[in-house]
Each structure stands twice: as structure tokens, then as C-alpha cells.
Amino acid sequence: MAASGTAATDKRRMILDAAMRVFARQGFHTCRVSDIADEAGVAYGLVYHYFSSKDEILDTLFLERWNVMLQAISEADRSQRSPREKLSAIAGFIVDSYRHEPELMKVIVVEVTRAANTFGRTHLAKIREAYEQIAGIVARAQAEGVFRSEITPEFGALAFYGSIEQVLTRWIFDRDAVAEDELDAAKTMIVETICRGLERDAAPAPEASAGAALAEPSTPARTAASRSA
Amino acid sequence: MAASGTAATDKRRMILDAAMRVFARQGFHTCRVSDIADEAGVAYGLVYHYFSSKDEILDTLFLERWNVMLQAISEADRSQRSPREKLSAIAGFIVDSYRHEPELMKVIVVEVTRAANTFGRTHLAKIREAYEQIAGIVARAQAEGVFRSEITPEFGALAFYGSIEQVLTRWIFDRDAVAEDELDAAKTMIVETICRGLERDAAPAPEASAGAALAEPSTPARTAASRSA
Amino acid sequence: MAASGTAATDKRRMILDAAMRVFARQGFHTCRVSDIADEAGVAYGLVYHYFSSKDEILDTLFLERWNVMLQAISEADRSQRSPREKLSAIAGFIVDSYRHEPELMKVIVVEVTRAANTFGRTHLAKIREAYEQIAGIVARAQAEGVFRSEITPEFGALAFYGSIEQVLTRWIFDRDAVAEDELDAAKTMIVETICRGLERDAAPAPEASAGAALAEPSTPARTAASRSA
Amino acid sequence: MAASGTAATDKRRMILDAAMRVFARQGFHTCRVSDIADEAGVAYGLVYHYFSSKDEILDTLFLERWNVMLQAISEADRSQRSPREKLSAIAGFIVDSYRHEPELMKVIVVEVTRAANTFGRTHLAKIREAYEQIAGIVARAQAEGVFRSEITPEFGALAFYGSIEQVLTRWIFDRDAVAEDELDAAKTMIVETICRGLERDAAPAPEASAGAALAEPSTPARTAASRSA
DNA sequence: GATGAATGAGATTTCATTCAT
DNA sequence: TATGAATGAAATCTCATTCAT
Numbered sequence: 001m002a003a004s005g006t007a008a009t010d011k012r013r014m015i016l017d018a019a020m021r022v023f024a025r026q027g028f029h030t031c032r033v034s035d036i037a038d039e040a041g042v043a044y045g046l047v048y049h050y051f052s053s054k055d056e057i058l059d060t061l062f063l064e065r066w067n068v069m070l071q072a073i074s075e076a077d078r079s080q081r082s083p084r085e086k087l088s089a090i091a092g093f094i095v096d097s098y099r100h101e102p103e104l105m106k107v108i109v110v111e112v113t114r115a116a117n118t119f120g121r122t123h124l125a126k127i128r129e130a131y132e133q134i135a136g137i138v139a140r141a142q143a144e145g146v147f148r149s150e151i152t153p154e155f156g157a158l159a160f161y162g163s164i165e166q167v168l169t170r171w172i173f174d175r176d177a178v179a180e181d182e183l184d185a186a187k188t189m190i191v192e193t194i195c196r197g198l199e200r201d202a203a204p205a206p207e208a209s210a211g212a213a214l215a216e217p218s219t220p221a222r223t224a225a226s227r228s229a
Numbered sequence: 230m231a232a233s234g235t236a237a238t239d240k241r242r243m244i245l246d247a248a249m250r251v252f253a254r255q256g257f258h259t260c261r262v263s264d265i266a267d268e269a270g271v272a273y274g275l276v277y278h279y280f281s282s283k284d285e286i287l288d289t290l291f292l293e294r295w296n297v298m299l300q301a302i303s304e305a306d307r308s309q310r311s312p313r314e315k316l317s318a319i320a321g322f323i324v325d326s327y328r329h330e331p332e333l334m335k336v337i338v339v340e341v342t343r344a345a346n347t348f349g350r351t352h353l354a355k356i357r358e359a360y361e362q363i364a365g366i367v368a369r370a371q372a373e374g375v376f377r378s379e380i381t382p383e384f385g386a387l388a389f390y391g392s393i394e395q396v397l398t399r400w401i402f403d404r405d406a407v408a409e410d411e412l413d414a415a416k417t418m419i420v421e422t423i424c425r426g427l428e429r430d431a432a433p434a435p436e437a438s439a440g441a442a443l444a445e446p447s448t449p450a451r452t453a454a455s456r457s458a
Numbered sequence: 459m460a461a462s463g464t465a466a467t468d469k470r471r472m473i474l475d476a477a478m479r480v481f482a483r484q485g486f487h488t489c490r491v492s493d494i495a496d497e498a499g500v501a502y503g504l505v506y507h508y509f510s511s512k513d514e515i516l517d518t519l520f521l522e523r524w525n526v527m528l529q530a531i532s533e534a535d536r537s538q539r540s541p542r543e544k545l546s547a548i549a550g551f552i553v554d555s556y557r558h559e560p561e562l563m564k565v566i567v568v569e570v571t572r573a574a575n576t577f578g579r580t581h582l583a584k585i586r587e588a589y590e591q592i593a594g595i596v597a598r599a600q601a602e603g604v605f606r607s608e609i610t611p612e613f614g615a616l617a618f619y620g621s622i623e624q625v626l627t628r629w630i631f632d633r634d635a636v637a638e639d640e641l642d643a644a645k646t647m648i649v650e651t652i653c654r655g656l657e658r659d660a661a662p663a664p665e666a667s668a669g670a671a672l673a674e675p676s677t678p679a680r681t682a683a684s685r686s687a
Numbered sequence: 688m689a690a691s692g693t694a695a696t697d698k699r700r701m702i703l704d705a706a707m708r709v710f711a712r713q714g715f716h717t718c719r720v721s722d723i724a725d726e727a728g729v730a731y732g733l734v735y736h737y738f739s740s741k742d743e744i745l746d747t748l749f750l751e752r753w754n755v756m757l758q759a760i761s762e763a764d765r766s767q768r769s770p771r772e773k774l775s776a777i778a779g780f781i782v783d784s785y786r787h788e789p790e791l792m793k794v795i796v797v798e799v800t801r802a803a804n805t806f807g808r809t810h811l812a813k814i815r816e817a818y819e820q821i822a823g824i825v826a827r828a829q830a831e832g833v834f835r836s837e838i839t840p841e842f843g844a845l846a847f848y849g850s851i852e853q854v855l856t857r858w859i860f861d862r863d864a865v866a867e868d869e870l871d872a873a874k875t876m877i878v879e880t881i882c883r884g885l886e887r888d889a890a891p892a893p894e895a896s897a898g899a900a901l902a903e904p905s906t907p908a909r910t911a912a913s914r915s916a
Numbered sequence: 917g918a919t920g921a922a923t924g925a926g927a928t929t930t931c932a933t934t935c936a937t
Numbered sequence: 938t939a940t941g942a943a944t945g946a947a948a949t950c951t952c953a954t955t956c957a958t
Contacts, residue, residue: 011921011922025346026346027344027345027346027347029258029347030346030347032947032948032949033948033949033950034948034949042922042923043922043923043924044923044924044925044950045922045923045924045925045950045951045952046921046922046923048949048950048951048952049920049921049922049923050921052950053949053950054948054949054950106345109343110343110344110345110346113398114338114339114343114398115256115339116256116335116339116398116401116402117254117255117256117259117339118256118258118259120402121402124402150418150421151418151421151422152414152418155396155415155418155419155422156422158392158395158396158399159388159392159395159418159419159422159423161395162391162392162393162394162395162396162398163387163388163391163392163395164391165391165395166387166388166390166391166392166394166395167384167387167391169342169343169345169391170387172345173345173349173350173353185381186384189379189380189381189384189388190384190388192379192380192426193380193384193385193388193423193426193427194388194422194426195426196425196426197421197422197423197424197425197426197427198422198426240938240939261930261931261932262931262932262933263931263932266941271939271940272939272940272941273940273941273942274933274934274935274939274940274941274942275938275939275940277932277933277934278938278939281933282932282933283931283932283933469917469918483804484804485802485803485804485805487716487805488804488805490951490952490953491952491953491954492952492953495920500918500919501918501919501920502919502920502921503918503919503920503921503954503955503956504917504918504919506953506954506955507917507918510954511953511954512952512953512954564803567801568801568802568803568804571856572796572797572801572856573714573797574714574793574797574856574859574860575712575713575714575717575797576714576716576717578860579860582860608876608879609876609879609880610872610876613854613873613876613877613880614880616850616853616854616857617846617850617853617854617876617877617880617881619853620849620850620851620852620853620854620856621845621846621849621850621853622849623849623853624845624846624848624849624850624852624853625842625845625849627800627801627803627849628845630803631803631807631808631811643839644842647837647838647839647842647846648842648846650837650838650884651838651842651843651846651881651884651885652846652880652884653884654883654884655879655880655881655882655883655884655885656880656884698942698943719926719927719928720927720928720929721927721928729943729944730943730944730945731944731945731946732929732930732931732943732944732945732946733942733943733944735928735929735930735931736941736942736943736944737942739929740928740929741927741928741929
């Protein structure tokens with residue numbers, strides 16, 4: 001998406017896109033700079049005309065996308081929606097990112113966010129910004145009484161993000177493309193599971209009858225929303 | 230140490246332990262075989278006497294620990310405990326693994342389980358065994374009516390394992406040792422959040438009315454609740 | 459500037475002057491063509507509009523200056539002065555060259571006259587022209603009986619030029635500018651030492667035997683001595 | 688000599704000797720590390736087993752020889768000989784160095800002592816140690832009244848060393864081996880020219896006797912003069 | 917003239933692995 | 938078993954030079 005907004009004749013962009021594909025296919029450590037140049041259809045040296053090192057290419061790819069994500073999280077947070085809806089928006093954004101740019105997401109998840117000795121360490125502050133913003137959403141939900149307080153906001157953020165990343169990791173390992181409905185189902189399950197795990201008990205609503213157990217997963221959310229209103 | 234059944238003077242074991250420390254400290258790709266030999270205090274070539282390649286060392290470290298974990302999961306599953314207790318045992322096992330061998334766990338999390346193009350791909354089947362066993366626990370809990378069915382067992386397993394791994398990742402990135410109480414708290418929060426997210430609503434028990442906030446989520450939850458109270 | 463007959467806005471000249479500074483500062487092998495272009499404030503490719511290669515720039519710088527020096531030596535030689543005065547004029551010219559263009563002289567001494575495998579070899583004939591002309595002065599002084607014949611003219615020229623070049627080398631290695639009086643003193647000492655070394659014994663005094671052929675060549679030496687007295 | 692004292696099977700030595708030949712033949716900047724390995728008949732990587740870089744090889748070659756020279760200068764200085772004899776010993780040592788290891792001397796003269804931006808700068812202190820020791824000999828000769836004081840000891844050292852280096856440079860540029868008698872003649876001429884240039888006037892006549900404080904230090908000069916007569 | 921993007925050969929250096937002892 | 942010298946195939950990065958505009 002973001003990456004393909006620019007003209008295809010921009011060589012710098014071509015190199016970045018090629019690097020994304022090559023990193024996704026072979027891994028950062030396993031590929032050579034010449035693989036990137038070949039994939040981009042440019043001369044070897046041009047890669048070094050635009051980037052000072054192989055590392056800088058990955059840094060660029062990561063930062064471009066992560067900044068967009070941080071913005072998406074910010075926007076979700078600033079909205080007037082319920083905590084569950086905010087988290088749903090964030091999960092949706094990440095899942096959509098994978099939907100549209102699975103290779104880029106693979107690179108980020110595989111080469112950056114877990115690379116504790118290399119890129120993950122370099123970008124630690126940026127990465128944690130995301131967790132902290134999510135934790136902020138959780139904290140405010142707790143203050144409002146929508147989320148219970150037994151779980152620390154920090155842990156809530158980790159559980160939420162960790163669940164998403166694990167789902168992404170699963171897709172990444174599967175060689176074939178993920179079906180559309182699986183993408184949507186995943187988003188729903190993430191929100192449904194984690195939010196339910198974080199939310200206070202719904203008001204038992206005496207008349208909520210017996211077997212009506214889980215008619216619609218939205219019940220808790222609605223309850224939460226109504227309470228916070 | 231804990232991982233090793235053999236004496237500490239066994240050179241093979243010394244090399245494995247040294248490799249664990251070096252991989253944790255510098256990363257698999259960033260370290261040299263000579264770093265391992267130096268750390269172990271043995272000659273360069275001896276590494277190749279015991280292992281056929283640098284890869285094989287990591288394979289060995291991973292498999293040793295992962296097999297122990299698979300066994301722990303099996304045992305938890307075979308027990309007569311409630312689903313929540315089973316998952317609690319598993320989370321506890323992983324957290325304890327980190328407690329006792331943070332370096333080994335760092336290596337596994339950082340170098341193997343996310344390495345989609347290298348070791349993660351090699352050990353995919355082994356890694357998935359764990360998810361599948363956990364999914365089995367979820368599935369049986371659903372069959373028993375303890376867990377609700379809106380969430381697929383596979384996703385339940387991913388959310389559970391993903392949350393744990395994300396907590397581990399946080400610890401891995403933090404340079405200083407994790408406090409004992411934080412380890413315990415994390416385990417509790419994982420189980421409390423994910424299980425609550427997976428469990429059915431408690432029987433609304435009409436009379437359970439108002440303030441009975443976190444009464445029913447069954448025994449483990451009660452423990453957590455009481456602590457937080 | 460001094461070296462340039464052309465206007466300072468002449469791009470070709472700007473490139474040459476910039477190259478001189480860059481070669482002096484970083485060394486020929488260590489600098490890049492882009493460094494020269496940057497220093498000159500012109501575009502990269504313009505360097506190749508005026509010069510066919512990086513080598514050609516150094517060739518040009520060297521030849522420009524060396525030809526001026528050869529001319530200066532010629533003029534000194536053609537003059538009616540004494541051998542000592544001729545050598546003094548030459549030493550003075552070289553020292554003045556350093557006085558006015560230390561960077562250019564640094565480049566010539568460091569990058570050309572000793573570069574036995576590269577530029578020194580290329581310009582060997584030109585370089586030797588200087589030695590040969592100086593040797594010619596020495597030979598004629600010997601023929602006139604002013605210089606003694608135990609020293610070959612070729613060696614005399616080498617000793618003379620070598621002493622100067624070594625003084626220049628000293629200045630080149632010193633980071634700070636050379637004081638005016640040091641420049642003059644150096645010239646005097648070079649001439650004083652080498653000429654005295656080359657000259658016949660001063661007439662040991664009238665009664666000092668018969669054949670005291672050549673009385674006057676000692677005059678300058680005596681002057682120097684009396685000055686120090 | 689020094690370099691070939693070790694067994695020919697010492698690979699480190701073989702690499703150093705090969706490097707010397709290759710640097711002399713092609714120049715430091717123009718040769719590749721693989722040229723050195725090939726010349727030495729060893730594998731590429733072995734060069735890096737023994738030396739951390741191409742630079743370090745040249746550093747080693749230079750320091751080995753320069754330290755021997757510093758020692759030779761020291762010894763000459765400590766001896767009870769006249770200043771002229773001391774300088775003669777030093778000139779003789781350097782000329783002999785060239786006689787036995789012309790390639791090594793070429794490398795030192797061409798690649799190090801003039802390389803103001805690279806190796807010369809690195810080894811500046813070491814290089815100047817030599818000048819300073821020679822200057823010390825000159826200074827003491829002046830204090831004894833053997834050398835005149837119009838010339839600073841520093842300049843005297845530069846003139847002496849510069850003359851030698853220029854002679855070496857001449858030989859270096861000549862492709863064919865230097866004849867034995869030329870080597871000896873050069874040494875004699877260097878000493879004869881520079882020492883005469885530095886020495887006081889010979890005692891002007893027998894009757895000058897009396898106060899002729901320093902009769903004997905002039906002996907060598909007189910000898911030289913008489914020899915030339 | 918003037919620009920700077922584009923090219924690609926080649927250099928240094930690294931390091932997993934082998935092997936003689 | 939144990940050693941570490943020896944091997945050599947890459948990989949990254951540099952930079953002189955070309956060329957389209």
C-alpha cells in the first residue's frame with residue numbers, strides 16, 4: 001500500500017520493494033545485496049547510491065511501516081470509541097497490513113521485532129512506543145471501569161500484541177496465502193479473546209436467561225460500552 | 230545445568246552451554262564458532278569433533294529444551310486437572326524455564342521460533358507439536374463445555390502461546406534480570422487473561438447478582454482475585 | 459592561484475586547485491573523485507569533462523609545477539653567477555615554492571617523486587631532467603675547479619636535491635605552517651652545507667703552499683662563517 | 688638478512704617476505720592481498736590468520752627493519768669513534784641494508800617514510816627517532832668543536848639522511864641491480880660530502896698549532912682530503 | 917558546459933569447515 | 938580426544954568511470 005503509492009520508476013522505491021521481497025523470501029542474513037539489485041533490476045552499485053548499507057535498507061523498510069502503524073494506533077486511541085473498539089481497530093489495521101503486504105509484515109516480524117541482538121535492539125524505542133500506546137488504552141479502560149484492574153496495562157498490551165504477532169507468525173510459516181475469511185476471523189477472535197480476558201464481568205443481567213450463553217460475542221463489548229457511556 | 234543430564238566436565242556439554250551463552254549474548258549469526266570455543270575454553274577444532282556444524286549446535290540446544298517442554302505439556306494434558314489448571318501448568322513450566330535458563334530461552338525464542346527462513350522452518354513440525362497439544366487441551370475444554378466454541382482451538386493455542394512468548398520477549402529485551410515476583414505475576418496474568426478470554430460465561434446464577442465480581446471463574450481465578458483483593 | 463595564469467572562475471582551474479588541496483589533505487589514493495568535485499564546488503561529472511581520469515589531474519598538477527621548476531633551474535644555470543649562487547637560486551626557488559604553495563609541493567613530493575611504481579615511474583624522465591641539470595652545474599663547477607672532483611656530479615645533484623626534499627618532507631609532516639625565518643634559514647643551510655661539501659678546500663692562506671690553485675670558491679663559505687662569528 | 692634468518696617453513700615469515708617482494712614490485716596500493724598469498728604460496732585466508740590487515744603487514748615489515756636501523760644508529764653513536772666515523776657507520780649500515788635487501792628498503796622508502804597521509808604519519812615518531820639520534824651525533828660534534836655551529840643539528844641530520852635516501856631512491860628507480868662498487872662509492876661520497884659540509888675548516892696550517900684545541904677530530908677530514916689529493 | 921544517477925569490476929575481509937599432527 | 942594452522946568461497950562495500958539529460 002504505502003510502498004506502492006510511488007511511481008514504479010523511482011529506483012530507490014524499486015530497491016526497497018525488491019529488498020522487501022528478497023528479505024521475505026530468503027531472510028535478511030541469507031540474502032546478498034546482489035540478490036536485491038537483481039530483484040530490483042538495477043546495477044549493484046545503485047543500491048549503495050541510495051543506501052549506505054544493507055542494514056539501512058531494512059531500517060528504512062521497518063521505520064516506514066512502523067511509523068504508519070504508530071499513527072494508526074494513535075488515531076484509534078484518539079477516537080471516541082470504546083476500548084474494545086479501539087483495540088479492534090488496531091488489530092484490524094495490523095491484519096490488513098498483512099493482507100496487503102504480507103512480505104513486508106513478514107520481514108518486520110521475523111527480522112526486526114524479535115531480533116534482540118540486532119535490529120530489534122536498534123529499534124527498541126520505536127517498538128515499545130507501540131506497546132506503550134496500547135498499554136495506555138488499557139490503562140484508561142481500567143480507569144473507566146471497563147477493564148478490570150487485576151491485569152497490568154503493560155501485560156494487557158503484551159498479551160494483545162503477542163496474540164496478533166503469533167497469528168501473523170503462523171501465517172508467515174504457512175507457505176500459501178491466507179484466505180480472506182481467515183484474516184477477518186482472526187481479527188475477531190483476537191479481539192474477542194483478549195478483550196473478554198481484560199474486561200470486567202458483564203453485568204449478569206438477571207433476565208439474560210439461561211442458555212443464551214454466548215449468542216453474539218459482541219455482548220460484552222456492548223455492555224462495556226454502555227457502562228462507560 | 231538444569232538442561233544437562235551429563236556432568237559439567239563433559240566437553241560436549243561445555244560446548245553446548247558455552248554456545249547457549251554466546252548465542253544469547255551475540256546472536257547466532259553474529260557470533261563465530263571460535264567465540265563458542267573460546268567461551269567453552271576448548272580448542273577450535275573440538276567443536277567440530279562433537280558437532281558437524283554450527284547449525285547443529287543450535288539444533289541440539291533447541292531440541293533438548295523443546296522436547297522437555299513437549300513432555301511437560303503432555304503431562305499437564307494427561308492430568309486430571311481443569312483446563313485452566315492445565316494451561317496454568319504449562320505457562321508455569323515456560324516461565325520457570327526462563328527463570329532458570331533465561332539464556333537458553335532467549336536463544337530459542339529469538340533464533341528459532343521466529344526464524345521462518347532458517348531454524349524455524351527446520352523445526353516447524355516440532356514447534357507445531359506444542360501448539361497442537363495446547364489446541365487439544367482447548368478443544369477438549371470446549372467439548373466439556375468449559376471453554377466456549379466461538380474461538381477455534383488453534384487460535385486459542387496461538388493466543389496463549391503468543392502471550393507467553395511476548396512476555397518472554399519483553400524480558401529478553403530488558404537487560405537486567407527479571408524479579409521473582411514479576412515472573413509469578415506474569416504467569417498468573419497470562420492464565421487469568423487468556424483463560425477468561427476462552428472460558429464460557431460463568432453460569433449467570435441469577436442470585437449471584439451484583440458485587441460477586443470474580444467469584445466463579447473457578448479456583449485458579451479465585452486465587453488471583455484474592456491476591457489482588 | 460600563484461600557479462594559475464587563468465582566472466579563478468575557470469572551472470578547470472578550480473578543479474585543479476581543489477584537487478591539489480584534497481590530494482594534500484587526504485592523499486591521492488585515499489581521496490575520491492567526488493571529494494575533488496565537492497571541494498571545487500562543481501558537479502561530479504564535470505571533473506571528467508576536463509580530465510580523462512583521476513590520474514590525469516595529478517599528472518597535470520605535477521607537470522605544471524615541475525616545468526616551472528625546470529625553467530627556474532635552467533635560468534639559474536644560464537646566469538653568470540658562481541656555482542654556489544646558482545645552487546642557491548635553485549634552493550631558493552624550491553623553498554619559495556613551498557612558501558607559496560605548500561600543498562602543491564606536498565603533493566609533488568609525497569605522491570610523485572617517490573612513487574616508484576606509479577607516478578614517479580611515469581614522470582621519471584621529467585624528474586631526472588632536474589637532477590641532470592643540477593648535475594650539469596656541478597660538473598661545470600668541477601671543470602672550473604670550483605668544486606672538487608672526488609664527488610661525481612650525479613651524486614652532487616642527488617645530495618643537493620635530497621637535502622632539500624628532506625627538509626620539505628619535514629615541513630610536510632609538521633602540521634603547522636612553517637615560520638618565515640625558518641624557510642630562509644633552511645635555504646641558507648642547504649646551500650652552506652652542500653656547497654661546502656662539494657667545494658674544494660679554501661685556499662689555506664697565501665703561504666699555504668704552492669698549487670693553492672683556486673682561491674675564490676671559498677669566498678662564499680668564508681662569508682657564511684664570518685656571519686656566524 | 689634479518690628477515691631470512693628464520694626457517695623458510697615459517698608461514699608467517701613466508702608471508703612477510705612475499706609481501707615485501709610484492710609491495711616492492713607493484714606498490715602497496717596497487718597490489719592485492721591475493722597477490723601476496725600467491726607469491727607466498729599459501730591460501731588467501733592464512734594471510735589474515737597471521738595479520739589483521741594488509742596495513743599490518745607493511746607496519747610489521749617497516750618496524751622490523753627500522754628498529755634494527757635504530758639500533759645500528761645507537762651503536763654507532765655509543766662508540767668511541769669520531770663524528771665522521773659514526774656517520775660513516777650509519778651510512779654504511781643503510782647502504783648495506785640496500786645491498787642485501789633492496790626490496791625491503793624500496794618498500795620502506797617508497798611506501799612509508801614519505802607517506803605523509805598514511806604510514807609515514809603512523810610511524811612518524813619512529814621515523815623521527817632516527818633523525819633525532821643523528822642530530823644528537825651532530826650536536827655533540829659541534830660541542831666538541833669538530834662540526835661548526837652555523838648548521839643546526841636538526842638540519843645536519845636532515846641533509847645527511849636526505850642525501851642517503853635520495854641515493855636509495857635513485858637506485859630504486861633504476862631497474863637493474865646496483866653494482867657493488869657503486870654502493871661503496873655512494874657511501875663514501877655521502878660521508879665525504881655531508882661531513883665536509885658540516886665540519887669546521889681544517890686546521891689552516893701547521894703553525895696554527897697551539898690553540899688548535901681539537902686536533903684529532905679533524906683527522907678523518909684531513910685523511911679524506913689527503914686521500915683526494 | 918554541467919549534472920548526478922547509474923554501472924559493475926574488484927578490493928578487503930570474514931569465517932565455517934577441514935585436516936595434519 | 939584435542940589442537941589450531943590452513944583453506945578458500947563468499948559477502949559487503951568502494952569508487953572510477955560512463956552516460957542520458
